[in-house]
Amino acid sequence: MNQHALAGIASDTPDTPPFKKVLIANRGEIACRVIRTLNEMAIGSVAIYHRVEANAVHAQMADEAIEITGDTPVAAHLDVAQIIAAAKKTGADAIHPGYGFLSENAAFAKAVSDAGIAFIGPDAATIQLMGDKISARNFAVEHGVPVAPSVISSGDLDAFAAAASEIGFPILIKAAAGGGGKGMSIVHSADQIMEAAKIASSEAERYFGDGRIYAELYVEKPRHIEVQVLGDGQGGAIHLFERECSIQRRFQKIVEEAPAVNLAPELREAICESAVQLARAAAYKNAGTVEFILGADGRYFFLEMNTRLQVEHPVTEMITGIDLVRAQIDIAAGKGLPLAQSDVEIHGHSIECRICAEDPNHDFMPETGQLRYIGVPEAPWLRFENALGPNQKVTADFDPMLAKLVVYGADRDDAIALGIDALDELTLLGVTTNTDYLARVLDHPAFREGQLHTGFVALHGDDLAEAEPEGAVCDAVLIAAALGFREFQQLAFDIPEPYASIGGWRN
Amino acid sequence: MTFKITLGGKEHDVRIVRRRPHLVVSIDGREHEISGTGTSDEGYQEIAIAGHPISFARAFSNDTMLVRMDGRTFETAMVDPRSNAEGGGDRHDVVRAPMPGAVVQVHRQGGDEVKRGETIVTIESMKLQTALAAPRDGRIAELARQEGQTFEKGEVLVRMEPLVENK
Numbered sequence: 001m002n003q004h005a006l007a008g009i010a011s012d013t014p015d016t017p018p019f020k021k022v023l024i025a026n027r028g029e030i031a032c033r034v035i036r037t038l039n040e041m042a043i044g045s046v047a048i049y050h051r052v053e054a055n056a057v058h059a060q061m062a063d064e065a066i067e068i069t070g071d072t073p074v075a076a077h078l079d080v081a082q083i084i085a086a087a088k089k090t091g092a093d094a095i096h097p098g099y100g101f102l103s104e105n106a107a108f109a110k111a112v113s114d115a116g117i118a119f120i121g122p123d124a125a126t127i128q129l130m131g132d133k134i135s136a137r138n139f140a141v142e143h144g145v146p147v148a149p150s151v152i153s154s155g156d157l158d159a160f161a162a163a164a165s166e167i168g169f170p171i172l173i174k175a176a177a178g179g180g181g182k183g184m185s186i187v188h189s190a191d192q193i194m195e196a197a198k199i200a201s202s203e204a205e206r207y208f209g210d211g212r213i214y215a216e217l218y219v220e221k222p223r224h225i226e227v228q229v230l231g232d233g234q235g236g237a238i239h240l241f242e243r244e245c246s247i248q249r250r251f252q253k254i255v256e257e258a259p260a261v262n263l264a265p266e267l268r269e270a271i272c273e274s275a276v277q278l279a280r281a282a283a284y285k286n287a288g289t290v291e292f293i294l295g296a297d298g299r300y301f302f303l304e305m306n307t308r309l310q311v312e313h314p315v316t317e318m319i320t321g322i323d324l325v326r327a328q329i330d331i332a333a334g335k336g337l338p339l340a341q342s343d344v345e346i347h348g349h350s351i352e353c354r355i356c357a358e359d360p361n362h363d364f365m366p367e368t369g370q371l372r373y374i375g376v377p378e379a380p381w382l383r384f385e386n387a388l389g390p391n392q393k394v395t396a397d398f399d400p401m402l403a404k405l406v407v408y409g410a411d412r413d414d415a416i417a418l419g420i421d422a423l424d425e426l427t428l429l430g431v432t433t434n435t436d437y438l439a440r441v442l443d444h445p446a447f448r449e450g451q452l453h454t455g456f457v458a459l460h461g462d463d464l465a466e467a468e469p470e471g472a473v474c475d476a477v478l479i480a481a482a483l484g485f486r487e488f489q490q491l492a493f494d495i496p497e498p499y500a501s502i503g504g505w506r507n
Numbered sequence: 508m509t510f511k512i513t514l515g516g517k518e519h520d521v522r523i524v525r526r527r528p529h530l531v532v533s534i535d536g537r538e539h540e541i542s543g544t545g546t547s548d549e550g551y552q553e554i555a556i557a558g559h560p561i562s563f564a565r566a567f568s569n570d571t572m573l574v575r576m577d578g579r580t581f582e583t584a585m586v587d588p589r590s591n592a593e594g595g596g597d598r599h600d601v602v603r604a605p606m607p608g609a610v611v612q613v614h615r616q617g618g619d620e621v622k623r624g625e626t627i628v629t630i631e632s633m634k635l636q637t638a639l640a641a642p643r644d645g646r647i648a649e650l651a652r653q654e655g656q657t658f659e660k661g662e663v664l665v666r667m668e669p670l671v672e673n674k
Contacts, residue, residue: 207634250635365605366633368660372566372573373550396607396633424578427551429566436579468515469581475534476561478512479541480574481583482521482532483554484565488510488585489547492523492530 017043018333019094019118023087024048024062025108026098027077029385029403030309031058034096037325046090048083050076052397057387064090073397077101080108084115094118094332096325100399103308104131120332122285122307123233129282130305133176133214140302143281145274148293148301150216152176157201161193164215173197175204176212183207184251186218221453222293224248225260225300227275228316230327230337233285238341239272240320243312246452247441249364254434254457255441256312257351258319261412261450264298271300276341278305287313287328296453311354314383314406318350348408349415353423353438355386355403357394360437361466366400367432369393375427381408382422394431402433412450416442440464511586518586602639602665608632609657610664615641617650620670627665628652645669 021044024031031047035058038045047062050073059065066086070076078101087095095112097103103121110124121127130136140147149167153160153176164171164187173196174184183203185196197213205211224245231237244260245253260268275290289310291303313324327338357367371392376384386403394402405422409415423439441447444460457464469477482488510521524531530541545552549566563576574581612629615621621641628650629638641647648668652658 203636359605362605363637365637366635368607369568372568373564375551375564375575400633420578427564427575427580429564429573429575429580430568433580439578468517469579473577474514474519475537475539476556477563477574477576477581477583478514478519478521478534479532479539479556480552480554480561480563480565480576481512481514481572481581482510483541483544483552484547484549484567484572484574485510485512485585486547488521488523491508492526492532493544493547 017041018329019043021092022094022096023092024096025083025102027058028387030098032061032387033385034325035061037323046092048086057389080111084111087117094120096120099308099311118332120328126282127307130307133304136305145278145302148217153213157197161197164193165190167217170218171215172218173200173215175208176214177208177210219293219295221296223453225271225294226289226291227272229275229279229288231279231284232336233283235280235283236337237276237279237284238337239276240316240344241346243315246454247456248454249457254354256315258315259346267298286331287324312352315350315352318408319346319348320344348410349412350408351415351419352404352406354401355405356434357400357402357431358434359432360434368395369431371428372430377422377425381418513584600667601663604658604660604662604664606632607660610652610654613654615647617647619647
């Protein structure tokens with residue numbers, strides 16, 4: 001398995017580590033990613049695990065691992081009291097929340113700092129402010145960051161539907177709390193609003209315990225551009241440029257890159273400046289991401305701010321050479337920002353592909369199973385962020401993302417070519433994944449030309465469909481398969497008894 | 508003996524023509540000489556077909572054999588000669604669970620007449636809700652799961668029966 005250090009990232013001569021020991025309140029690839037930097041910084045690491053993942057790679061990789069219990073593995077990973085108890089028991093002086101789970105839970109951040117442990121992230125008040133789409137949006141408006149016209153439900157869905165239809169069409173309806181595309185839908189006419197509102201409201205209630213929903217102008221062919229920011233908590237903030245995350249399915253990102261493609265320098269400047277403005281106004285502390293949608297006309301609108309490390313943070317690390325986890329730890333320890341804005345530069349181009357257990361031929365339905373064979377390409381220009389063990393079981397207990405394949409090229413064309421090569425070489429057998437689909441995305445002329453928007457997957461659905469194997473490939477695959485079947489092997493190679501002593505049973 | 512192996516939804520005839528000096532296999536009548544056969548194991552393999560080296564990886568997963576070759580993963584299966592006789596019926600007669608999960612809402616009940624594409628149940632798996640629709644016009648013969656009940660991938664959730672026309 002490829003676990004090489006971050007490519008192109010300079011590591012300072014280690015001085016006194018800012019913390020003795022950090023507990024990672026997470027699992028999977030992101031826990032492994034954090035542990036790697038902790039190791040480089042000579043900081044101890046503590047993993048947490050539920051019994052179903054006792055042999056998990058993140059638990060083995062950490063210096064110490066503490067079992068947490070719960071009715072479900074996810075419930076265990078959301079158990080604030082147990083996690084803080086684990087930190088105290090092991091003497092961890094800081095907690096890194098990763099992404100997902102408790103990473104954007106204000107109560108967790110507060111409980112951690114109340115326990116006298118450093119939370120590697122913003123303070124509870126900032127998480128609360130940005131975690132609610134409505135308060136975040138109001139905050140953005142107050143501080144001059146552009147937002148799209150919108151309507152919020154007050155519980156009366158009829159009134160909501162009437163007000164939402166005033167915005168004009170199409171509109172986007174989604175949960176007011178939380179993110180991740182749950183219950184989100186695009187509505188094209190007034191008669192569809194009620195049904196979409198009901199679904200969004202019930203999903204919002206189910207997932208976030210908060211039924212409030214929200215409708216806003218839907219920008220057609222929108223691009224998802226987000227800006228990585230770092231804040232010192234004192235009103236100082238810098239950006240590490242933007243990422244483009246326009247390739248999505250089910251409203252979730254599958255390919256991300258940095259920098260964004262064909263972005264005019266003035267527009268890049270404006271978007272990044274808006275993000276920094278927001279971070280400064282919030283006296284933001286630690287790493288965060290300000291998400292925008294960008295229309296074809298160059299108008300951009302604030303979407304939300306994620307108050308944590310993003311899944312796709314590696315592409316920013318690749319082009320800026322900054323280890324974001326290290327920066328997070330240093331900021332949490334009060335060391336301030338790692339560099340001045342003028343020292344942040346873009347070098348080359350990076351693309352991340354999210355390898356998910358899902359079936360692109362069946363509407364990207366999640367898949368489960370067991371990985372029987374794993375073959376991973378290794379090169380200095382790629383990172384395969386994962387926590388896959390031998391015969392890894394993929395269950396419905398956790399998110400279907402298995403790994404992230406991150407490549408770095410001299411320019412975008414180079415990164416695309418390297419990405420396709422790496423995806424071709426990546427072999428995960430036993431669970432259906434989107435690996436081949438991602439290679440087709442990168443290889444698509446519209447992707448190569450940079451004609452990206454969040455409808456890319458739907459628009460190019462036919463082109464991106466898997467072709468039937470034919471001709472020589474078909475025959476070679478059948479031969480490869482046949483040679484592996486016991487029945488075929490017996491007939492092809494097993495030699496009747498009288499001849500068996502003559503020699504090898506293989507050509 | 509001819510083996511039947513499926514690939515990409517099609518069944519192919521795979522026959523051993525000769526075993527010596529090199530293995531010769533016929534695929535749907537096209538003969539290929541295999542000069543290097545690799546090992547019988549799963550995992551990474553190198554073989555040679557008509558002298559051309561070919562590398563691939565192979566692994567079993569339940570009833571299927573997965574082959575990764577040329578940057579693509581292919582799913583193949585050996586057809587058991589006995590299963591052909593059983594028939595198995597029209598695949599449009601049942602709705603199977605596309606993934607493990609639970610039924611969150613039942614829209615139509617057993618005995619209901621439905622049109623093709625009409626939602627019968629909404630299921631949830633990995634926080635994802637999916638509407639399962641009728642595969643064709645007909646009547647629901649059986650709804651195998653009710654709200655709140657769980658199921659595994661591939662389980663039959665709905666059985667369909669044809670509408671009896673009153674003429």
